[in-house]
Structures are given as structure tokens and as C-alpha cells.
Amino acid sequence: MKRRDFFKTTGATGLFILFRNYLEAAPQLVPTRPAGYPKDFNAYLRIGGDGRVGCFVGKVEMGQGNMTSLAMLAAEELDVPLERVDMLMGDTDLCPWDGGTGGSLSIWQFGPVLCGAAAEARAVLLQMAGEHLQVPVDQLEVKAGVVSVKGAQAKQVTYGQLVQGKRIERHIAEVKLKPVSAYMLVGTPAPRKDAQEMVLGAVRFTADQRMPGTLHACIVRPPAHGATLKSVDTSAAERMPGVRVLRDGNLVAVLHASPDQARKALGLVKATFEGPPPALDDVTIRRHLASKLASGKVSVQEGDLKAAEARAATPVEAEYFNAYVAHAALEPHAALAEWKDGRMTVWAGVQAPFPVKAQVAEALKLPAKQVRIITPHIGGAFGGKAAGPQAVEAARLALKAGAPVQVVWDRREEFFLDTFRPAAVVKIRSGLDPAGRIAFWDHAVSGTSDREAEIGYEIPAKRVSSTGDGGDLGTTVSGLHPFPTGAWRAPGANTNVFARESHMDLLAARAHVDPLAFRLRHLTDKRVIRVLEAAAERFGWVAGATPSGRGVGVACGAWRGTLVAAMAEVAVDKKTGQVRVKRVVLAQDMGVVINPDGARQQMEGAITMGIGYALSEGIRFKDGRILDENFDTYQIPRFSWIPVIDTVLVPNPDLQAQGCGEPPIVCMGAVIANAIHDAVGVRVFELPMTPERVLEAIKKG
């Protein structure tokens, strides 16, 4: 491969695309990526005199384990032991540019960039070793960072000796990437690099960062969305010893050297607000969103929908709904800002340090080069830390305070300021032909995008439309939602897959066909078929029409190039409506698996988190107030909820590594809804499927 191809720029879009031999078989799965990644491998890798490899990436570690899997990729291509790679992540001064961590893109999109850099570095090192040892490069081999002459092991030189910690000024146009078949490290379970620090409690999250003289700021917040500050009386707070009050426009904060004292002082601030609250609440939102269905933009239109409907037997129409869901990461939003020598440095738990750097620079009216964002470990994000409002708050206050300022939101602020996963309504109208095949499919979604509305079932006539604007690709305030919404683990997909896969079961039941067989009947994509079959085998799926009373369900989905099939077994208490998920099998084809143990962790986590949005999580709100303010009323999955989990990695070494963090969550709403239907013969069309809703469905029959 030629180096210029490696970072080939497609002129029309300005995106560059990586070509890799094994990708050519599946060109549709080659991700495009922004052109901002530096081409010089020195931006990513620095080899010390001791042979340790510093790996610099703009991605951040927020629990998904990319610190380990990216290190594996670098170690693999360079032929150095994993333990010898030191990761430095998310520091805008030290790391190469990156657009942000999310969308399951760390490996899928950025992995090939890092591999390319490491492969070129290795090739350069080999060339240098050849000159040093005075043998042609093709007579050399590398093991654990030691270059030696084949058949004459004594003649050797280490990477460290070759480079001696200096920047490598040499480049090679021809870069050969390691074929998957030669991988030694990738594909073997590796423990997390940060495991020991984690169990020692030594990992320092943003709120754990300390700077002498730091003031902790608590910010005056409105009680409701739509309310703006009218007047504020801070005199009582200011009488508290050690308290300072700062005001920068509408940003009013009380500061103290101790975070708890700052919080106490905030309680003494008397503020009044004005402005009409949004009229919508958690009940009326459904009709509001449904009323916009017809205005959606059509994204898929195939076949003659009307003609197909005319040929079909009775149409099957259903409306699905999901509530707003909180990110609810355990670590609250936090930032520590220091203004020193004309530069603003902000430690902040944000998913996108480089965009946040621009955000902070803009807010402070500073040139971007005067801002540095450093991202410590993040205590969970799931899309909720995509933007960095807390970084901007801390920076604005630090500039005024003349001292470092730390902002850590409390749980109430977390719920109030969250960019929720949008509530959405999906309406599907469909029908079977006389042979029991799906004749047509009309999928309209309001409140979020159309992502994953389609999985490629073979249907002669179909249409997909959506209003979009759920903040899938970033936080948004739109006319659709009464407060900001944003990306939440697999944006759009959880909504659309819930509706689509629930509806597939409706039709399967109508056709009196086993729901797995019904799906397979409409599928030709070998990868989907394979994950469904793998799940069925592990689950011990016994074919039968639903409802069978056994409480089993199936669903499948695709996200970020990864194919997922889920099967679940539930028990439903008919008296209370309480659902217990007993077992979940999840099979996934994600192409090359970098760290199988890391992949399984993501799958286990996604299953667990998915049970939350399926069964209990839905934000209650009224008059602009977010009524759920903590984990007492907003229930996330607990130990007693966790089913027996079985994860299956379906091998597919011919395909580049695809996404992993998000795909395993997309089926969870539908697979549980389908299993509930199989258990009790009624279907719940609304997420979360609370005991009240299940009971209501049972009563209605």
C-alpha cells in the first residue's frame, strides 16, 4: 500500500479514507473519517531510550476500555509487549487532534489511523536497524521491540537504542500493515491497563484533581426549563466566612475553598426567575410527537407501497413510544480550570476535548492556542459528556476569580442539565401477503432520527421517514423537545430497533410462525443470519409460535457495522406486572475482535444498561421541571435485576474491527418486549415497560 493511499483524501468531501487489503472485500463497511488526524506518526508514538512506547491519542477513556484496546493495536503493529505501551489520552496540548469519543468509533474509525502510524514507525525502525546492523531489512525480524538478524540472534538492536527518545525524522511511503492472520496480541483477552489503579482507588477523576488555592463553585440554576434569572440576592451567602460570589452575565456562582461549604452557601442564595414554562409534560409529549409524524422527511422509499398494501391482508399498524432517558453516569460533570500565564487549562471529564477546547476559547474570546483541555479518566459518559458546559463554566469563573476554580455538578444538576435520550414515537404500518411474507412496511418516527429503522429485511415495498432532530449527532434544542436532548448510547437505534423488532413479532404472531423463523425468512444478509443462528444455538431456542407462555424473545439489530442478535427469557408476575429478566444471550459479529474480554464487558454492560431503559427508566417532567432528581425515583439496574448473561463473539476475521460499545444495547427494548408478549400474551408498546404498563396491558388483554 502506498502511503498517499493510506491517507487518501477524497476531494469532493474532504474526508480521507483508509484502504486496507482486507477491507476491499467489504467496501461498504469502510468508515469515512474526518481529515484532521495528523499524518506524521510522531504525533501518535514516541519511543523512549528504555524502549517504552508513549502512545498519544485524542480519544478518552470513560470505562469502555479503549485505553487498553488502542494500546493493543499499537503494540501489535510495532511488535512490542503491551505492558511497554504507555497511553496518554485526551490532552489537547500533547495528543493529536480527535473529533471526540463516541459512536463506537475509537476502534472502527481511529484504530486504522493508529495502526497505520505504528506500521510506518516499525518500518522506519527496521530501516534504521538495517543500517545500524549493516544487513538488508529483509533479513531482520522484530520480537518485543528487539530487532535481530534472522538466524543470528546475537546481532540485535532495540527500538530504544535506535531512537534514544528522539523524534524520528524519517518517513516511508510504502507501509505494509500486519495481516490479521499474523496477529499475536490482538484477539487475545487482555486485562485492562488501568486495573490496578482502579482497585486501589488511585485513578484520579476530574473531581479528584487538586490545585493549591482551588475554589469550589456552585452555580445558581433555574428551577425549570424555560425560566431565566430575574433577580438574585446573594447577601446571606456572602456573610458566610470564606464565601465569594461571582457573576458573569447570567452565570452566578458562590465559591468556597470546600465544596460542601460552597454548596451550603448556594442554599442561602435567593433568586427569582421568569419565563413561561414549556407546556409539555411526560404524558402529553407522546401526542405532541405523534402529531409531527406526518411532517417527517422520507429517507427510504422502495416499491409501490399503496399497491403492496392493497395486495396484503389486513394491515397491522402500531404506535410505539419511548420516554426520555437520562445518561445517569455515576460520575457527575466536573471541571477544574486554571488561568495562568495567559493560558486557560481545564481538566474536564468530556468526551470531546478538542471540540470543547474550541468551545472554551469561544466563550472566553481567547485564541484556541491559549486553551488546553486535559481529560482525566471519565466515570461513565454514554453520550452525556459529549459537550462540555461544565468546562466553560469553570473557565469563565476561573478567569474572574484569579484562582483555580472547580465545578462539580450535584445529582440534581445532573438530571436537570442532562441532554436526555429523546422521547420518540414510531408508527409502523405493515402487512402480510397471502404466503405469509411481509408485503409492505411503512416506518415513521418522530422525536429522533431514522437510524436503524432498517435492517434490510427483504420487503418489496417500504418507506422510512423521520422528523430527526433528537440530537443524535450532538446536543440540540429543537421545536420538538421541551429541553435539550442528545446522543445516548446508540442514538436513534434504541428507539427504532424497539419498534421494528416488536413489530416483526406482531407480524410473526399474525402469521403463526416462530419469530426466529419469521425473521430468517426475510433475511439474506449472511452476517445477520449467522448472529441469529449463533444466539439461537447458545440459547437453546425451541421454535414455536408466540405467545408460547415460556417468556422467550428474540430481536436483532445492526449498529456501527456490528451485527447483533439477542435472546431473552423473562418471568412476568401477572398480579403486579413486575418483569424479571432471567437470562440474556447476545451474539455479536463485530469483525476482528481486538480484546475479546473487553468486548464481552461492553456486551454485559450494554445488556444491563438496556434492561434499565426497557423496564424502569423514563424521565418524569412537568412545567419545565425535571421531577426525577436522584436515584430514589429514577431507578437504574441494580444487582438483583441482573440476568444470567451469555455473550457470543461470532468470529469474522475477514472484516475490519467494527463498533463495540453501543451495538449490544440496541436490541434490549424489543427482546424484552417480545419475551413479555411470549410470557403473558400481551404486548407493551411503551418504554419503559413499568409494572403499571405491563399490568394495564394484561388487564386490557
Next chain:
Amino acid sequence: MEQTILFTLNGKAMHLTADPQRMLVWVLRDDLGHTGTKVGCGAGLCGACTVLVDDEPTLSCSTPLADVVGRSVVTIEGLAKDGILHPVQQAFQEHNAFQCGYCTPGMILRACALLKKKPRATRAEILEHMEGNLCRCGAHVRIVAAIEAAGKSMGGAL
């Protein structure tokens, strides 16, 4: 009003002048620099701030300093001895029983309290004991497996 407070922290005598009504977590984190103890909900609802007080798992965000006077407090920083991990820490590490790691100190300390009393705790007892500690990443299955393994290594094997 500030007063003199005496307690033991990770085996060391502490002698502070502080307001006894302040919550323990802030004193640990800000006055004493023990940031391994986390704040998740601030209201005793998530378990991230769990520490041991006389071997009992205690929510330090809701425990006034006054409540630990004369008692022994153990935080995550005090668990490993002479560079050797506590069996529960060891098991969490071996099982990769964490993702983001924010809930991990609280999880480990709560598990320690159970296994000290009952190394042979059943799975049902483990679930019940851990129920109040939240993990958003969904590391639960591995946490349970790690606690079971730690129990065995602490003498709970049958």
C-alpha cells in the same frame, strides 16, 4: 461550630479541628486528600461514597463527622497492606470487575464488609448485600464473580 475530632483513618490516629456536622466524605476528600472515596448522588442513594466504619459499610456522604468520633474508618486507600492488594481488590482486578471505575472503591469496601463476616456468602447474600451500590456501566456480573472468588481465597472455600 468547629471542635476537635478524634478518629482512626486507615489505622492512623486523626486529630482534626472541624465542624462535626460536616459530612465525612468531604472531610476525607478535601481536608485529608483521600479522593478514592467518590461522590455520586450526595444523598445516600448510590453507594459510591461507601467506606468502612468499625468494619460496617457506611455512606460517607450522609454520615456527619460526629458519628465517627472515636471510631475506625477505612477507605479504599487503606485496604492494600505493604503493597499487597486485599483479596477483594485482587479479585476485582483479576475479573476486570469494573468499567469506568467510579463505583469501584465503594463496591470493593462494601464487599469487604460482607466477606469479613461471611466469606462463604451465597450468591443471593452477595446480591442482597450489594443492592444499594449502583454501577451504571453494568459491571455487576463481574463484580459478583469477583466477590465469590475473593470469598474463596479468604477461606470461604468449602
